[in-house]
Amino acid sequence: MSDEQTRLGELRDEIDRIDQQVMDLISARARCAQEVAHVKMAANPGEDVFFYRPEREAQVLRRIKEQNPGPLPAEEMARLFREIMSACLALEKPMHIAFLGPKGTFTQAAALKHFGHSVISVPLPAIDAVFREVESGAAHYGVVPVENSTEGMINHTLDMFMSSPLKICGEVQLRIHHHLLVSPANKDQEITRIYSHQQSFAQCRQWLDTHRYGIERITVSSNAEAARRAAEEPGTAAIAGDMAAELYGLEKLANSIEDRPDNTTRFLIIGKEEVPASGHDKSSILVSMRNKPGALYTLLEPFHRHGISLTRIETRPSPSGTWAYVFYIDFEGHMDDPQVSKVLAEIDDEAVELKRLGSYPIGVL
Ligand SMILES: O=C(O)C(=O)C[C@]1(C(=O)O)C=C[C@@H](O)C=C1
Structure with missing residues (x-):
């Protein structure tokens, strides 16, 4: 046997031993997740249990990225853990995820990037059909595109939030290669x-x-x-x-x-629940203001005064009448943060309508 073959043999034996340890550890982790599911069910008997915890997943993935020792890149390590958590969640409860189909769309790629491959992904023919599927409870969550860095906002998604009771539970960005x-x-x-x-x-x-x-x-x-x-x-x-x-x-x-x-597209995760703070969050609101001079200033000034950064503001025609407008605003922070609460309370006093679409972790992957 050559020196090369001897060394390769030793290294492969070492890899086999490590794989056994990795498998034992992943199995121990999966048993823990099963136990978590029992605790959640025992605490909420007879109620809808939210097995998927977006804030916790974001914290786990952030920690993995921060503490990754290399040589694998942090992004790669986070992707591996994304799949491990996805498989653990499927043990707790298989998740049905509706997405703008058909199969093979970028929205499906975004859904799998966000939830991992252990979910059941359900293609639907239109954005409003994804909203309906989640509203009816047929799917646990939905994934819809909201903006593209080259082409701008996907207005149909924004407009759906005017009438839908659903919340935004997360976001995911995908580099789009055509x-x-x-x-x-x-x-x-x-x-x-x-x-x-x-x-x-x-x-x-x-x-x-x-x-x-x-x-x-x-x-x-x-x-x-x-x-x-x-x-x-x-x-x-x-x-x-x-x-x-x-x-x-x-x-x-x-x-x-x-x-x-x-070229990047941002997608939103929509669901029925409000997501607790993860420590690095974003929020979205819809606001309709009275049509009077300074309305936009009145809306934006509290954000400036309380030191809250806006990440997006879009104007959409209001469904309620000609030349009335609705503002769609994304900003940094969680609605439970005291500063954010103050801003929203001030806006509420001035607005015709303020709709809180949700707070959610800033995309990690
Ligand atoms: O911590 C939880 O609540 C879990 O259910 C465990 C776990 C995980 O595998 O780490 C699984 C699914 C949740 O979405 C978040 C985390």
């Missing part, structure tokens, strides 16, 4: 049509104008639908992401064709 995809059978054929979602065409506009100018662009309901069509129709391609490419067995003609290298 690829030009073809079926292996069509690889050498001339492409005469490209399918994609309207947002993806917008995010790849310059690349398409430079590299595929003049080829017909056909807008469909999702990237995954575009990939499905490209898999079936000769002479076509799709612009979609990795999940859709994998699902429909497509090959990449061109990789990461989004115009902006930082």
